[in-house]
Amino acid sequence: MASTLHLASLKAGLDAVLALGTPKLVFMATGYTPNAGTDSYYSDISGSVAAGTTAVTLASVTTTLDTGNARVELDTANPSLSTITTTTNKYSIYVDTGTASTSPVLATIDIAEGTLSPVSGTLSITVNAEGHYALKAV
Amino acid sequence: MATIESSTSVAPAKQTNAVFPKPAGLALGDLLVLVIFNSLDASSGTATSVATPSGWTSLLALGTTYKTQVLHTIADSGDVGATNFTFPIPDTTSVFSGGKLFRISAGAVISGGFYTGIETTVNTVAGPFVGSLDITSANNILFMSILGTTGSGSTGSTENYTVSGSNPTWTEQYDEIDTSSSPDQQFSIASAPLATGRELTSFQATYSAGSWANSLGALFYVSTPLSATGTNALLSVSPTTFGNTGVEVGGNGVNALHQAQPEFFSQLGKGTSPTIWTNEAKPSTTWTNEQK
Numbered sequence: 231m232a233s234t235l236h237l238a239s240l241k242a243g244l245d246a247v248l249a250l251g252t253p254k255l256v257f258m259a260t261g262y263t264p265n266a267g268t269d270s271y272y273s274d275i276s277g278s279v280a281a282g283t284t285a286v287t288l289a290s291v292t293t294t295l296d297t298g299n300a301r302v303e304l305d306t307a308n309p310s311l312s313t314i315t316t317t318t319n320k321y322s323i324y325v326d327t328g329t330a331s332t333s334p335v336l337a338t339i340d341i342a343e344g345t346l347s348p349v350s351g352t353l354s355i356t357v358n359a360e361g362h363y364a365l366k367a368v
Numbered sequence: 369m370a371t372i373e374s375s376t377s378v379a380p381a382k383q384t385n386a387v388f389p390k391p392a393g394l395a396l397g398d399l400l401v402l403v404i405f406n407s408l409d410a411s412s413g414t415a416t417s418v419a420t421p422s423g424w425t426s427l428l429a430l431g432t433t434y435k436t437q438v439l440h441t442i443a444d445s446g447d448v449g450a451t452n453f454t455f456p457i458p459d460t461t462s463v464f465s466g467g468k469l470f471r472i473s474a475g476a477v478i479s480g481g482f483y484t485g486i487e488t489t490v491n492t493v494a495g496p497f498v499g500s501l502d503i504t505s506a507n508n509i510l511f512m513s514i515l516g517t518t519g520s521g522s523t524g525s526t527e528n529y530t531v532s533g534s535n536p537t538w539t540e541q542y543d544e545i546d547t548s549s550s551p552d553q554q555f556s557i558a559s560a561p562l563a564t565g566r567e568l569t570s571f572q573a574t575y576s577a578g579s580w581a582n583s584l585g586a587l588f589y590v591s592t593p594l595s596a597t598g599t600n601a602l603l604s605v606s607p608t609t610f611g612n613t614g615v616e617v618g619g620n621g622v623n624a625l626h627q628a629q630p631e632f633f634s635q636l637g638k639g640t641s642p643t644i645w646t647n648e649a650k651p652s653t654t655w656t657n658e659q660k
Contacts, residue, residue: 235607301604303602313593321600337603339600339603340600340601341598341599341600342598342599342600342601343598343599346596346597346598347594347596348593348594348595348596349504349505349506349591349593349594350477350479350505350591350593350594351593351594351595351596352593352595352596352597353595353596353597354595354596354597354598355597355598355599355600356597356598356599357599357600358599358600358601358602360602361602362600362602362603363602363603363604363605364602364603364604364605365605365607366604366605366606366607367607368606368607
């Protein structure tokens with residue numbers, strides 16, 4: 231008999247965090263190294279945001295039970311910024327409560343293509359079909 | 369890649385307004401770039417600048433007696449619906465004006481970088497104008513404008529447009545000589561694609577005929593916004609479960625003898641001996657009842 235977490239509770243926990251405020255995405259500087267332990271709130275990472283960018287309010291934020299893979303997935307619409315000149319290779323997802331020191335950071339995710347450097351152009355992410363990340367039950 | 373889609377011109381003349389027909393196919397969001405020359409007839413005084421219309425931005429205004437200006441705007445619905453673009457010439461009695469209005473593909477931008485030079489010696493070469501234009505973007509269009517006034521000779525054209533380093537292929541967009549004024553004047557504009565950004569430190573052009581003095585040179589560029597789209601691999605987080613030791617209840621267990629070690633406390637003893645009383649012997653008497 232295998233130990234397992236239960237999907238509904240994982241989803242409920244994630245939904246509760248998302249409900250704390252407005253889910254947002256921010257592109258990070260290439261020199262930023264995420265620390266799972268200390269980078270807890272937006273105030274901890276705001277100094278490492280990629281120059282020239284602003285946070286993107288995520289649309290169509292959904293948490294889905296994928297029972298086949300025993301996991302809960304977080305998905306959103308594709309985020310983008312226009313008329314941007316910057317360099318980035320990763321992005322962080324956080325929930326904006328209105329106060330940086332209480333806005334929890336959920337994940338920092340590498341851009342698969344590596345470093346992107348738009349010049350007065352559009353910076354966008356085509357989100358993986360499965361979503362940004364998943365919490366597995368087993 | 370930014371491209372010059374179309375353009376219209378105004379030949380040098382003394383005119384109240386420089387009226388440029390709308391470039392063909394102008395659409396919402398296109399970049400409009402105006403290069404306009406003003407020069408005084410009689411080569412004295414100050415050529416008054418063309419005013420920057422509302423919604424336009426002045427990139428550069430070079431010179432005093434002779435002037436080169438570059439203005440630009442992003443076409444809005446009013447521009448798309450217009451027939452002409454009219455630029456009033458402040459002094460029409462002694463100023464010659466002329467130039468070209470370019471329509472550049474939507475999304476193109478003028479970053480603001482440029483450098484200019486003024487040469488006052490009589491020369492068959494305009495320049496070299498030495499400076500620095502550091503272009504960091506890709507897919508650019510370089511523009512060079514040359515204004516020359518002459519003391520002798522006034523035929524021919526401007527040619528051999530050159531920038532430092534590897535010289536791109538130039539296309540002359542405008543080359544007009546006005547001989548009705550005094551002195552004669554030559555206005556020219558050329559463009560070239562610059563695929564990869566780099567620093568330009570000098571530019572020049574030559575006059576095919578005659579010697580021209582008071583050359584004004586301007587070098588600027590238009591770039592194409594570079595967009596970037598990335599993707600993400602799904603970040604999958606797996607839980608860590610901790611092994612727990614089970615306690616079996618209800619089965620036959622074996623218990624280890626639990627021995628408790630007693631602790632004896634010192635006790636203070638006290639013993640007393642009672643007084644032993646001895647009854648005295650009591651004599652025995654036989655009593656006889658008296659007769660009543």
